[in-house]
Amino acid sequence: MATIYKALGRHDEALKSMQKLAISVFQGQGGPGTSLIGLIKLAGFYYTMGLIYLGKQNYHIAIYMFQNTLVLLRDVIANELLALCEEAGIFSMDGYDYMKTWQGNPLDLAKTYNKLGSAYLSLKQFRAAYHYLTKALVLQLRFLPEMHYHTAITYFNIGSLYQDMSDYTSALKSYFKALDIFKLSRQSTDFNFPITYGRIAQVYELKCDYEMALENYENALNHAADIKESIKQLMNIARIYNKMMKYPKAIEKSEKAAELCRKYSQPITSLFSEKDNIMILQ
Structure with a gap:
């Protein structure tokens, strides 16, 4: 329900829905705990809260929520998965070596980086906005098809950043790249x-x-x-x-x-x- 309210622009109702979810899921079950499923739920909770506060233009709280999402995705969940490998006695396989350097699902990270960049852009903090938007783009270009809708959104946001910085040549380049992808994407609205x-x-x-x-x-x-x-x-x-x-x-x-x-x-x-x-x- 929270995501529906958010899509309708009814952000206060979305927050109330998320508060009810927190009570029923987390408190009602003794908190999310440290289980892998609980941590994934908590990361999703923080991400959705960040989206709602972003929609309310409360950018500082949105950034706080997205940063919590990143901590869970990059550190806590990754460490939990590594611990599960160790408990199962998986030490010699390639998968274990991969897990030691794994920093979370790249597409989930890209989404969160993108939203963080958008929040910092709204605050006119251009250095931070550029940092997160380019991190999102690097992951999307690596793990998504070249002409994917989400990549177009990131190009568009980078174009907005360059426009606000009065770098009009770079802004046009990013906007046209976004437009080219939108024309080919079935997800375009x-x-x-x-x-x-x-x-x-x-x-x-x-x-x-x-x-x-x-x-x-x-x-x-x-x-x-x-x-x-x-x-x-x-x-x-x-x-x-x-x-x-x-x-x-x-x-x-x-x-x-x-x-x-x-x-x-x-x-x-x-x-x-x-x-x-x-x-x-x-």
Whole structure:
């Protein structure tokens, strides 16, 4: 239930659900203990709590939860598995040598590194964000198919990092890599394309390359998954036309966005998602 509430953006209800889970599973059974299954459950618990706090934009607590997840995945669970090998008398097999250097399931680690990087990015702690996002990417490129959806998410997050650092060339490279994977991935959602095209357009706008910004905002509009997204992209396009001093086009797109607001009962504040849009409608 907690993951459903989180997906719906009902984070407080998700937290309550996780609290009930903690009471019923951990306290009700005398705590998770040190059993392997208990430790795996505890790692999953911390990870889900981290996701919820990330959704609530409480980034410091999210980081704390994800760091606890990492400790369990890399150290505690790995040591428990090694101890099980020793108890079973497995010393000479290749598996034992592997277990001595094993640091957890690489894909679980990659997911956690990715979320940690996202949390640090939201706090504008770029060095830490880069550290964890690149660790996630290294694992994903090694253990996942080259064009896997999760790898695209990491490329997108790295693009966001470079964009915030004003490294626009690197940002575009990462965003386009993410876009290429989204186009081939069956896991891609209706929101992946407008968001990624929109970010690419933002970077071109920051570079004052308005022709490319316009092209990509139009791509974002063509892939808009709902009315709210369409309104947002129309206003982005209007803003670019305004910067290009093509005022009739700017007015046309602004009026179309306003008409969608009226037709579909969207709040008029949807027209002012970007501060520069106010100038267009005055």
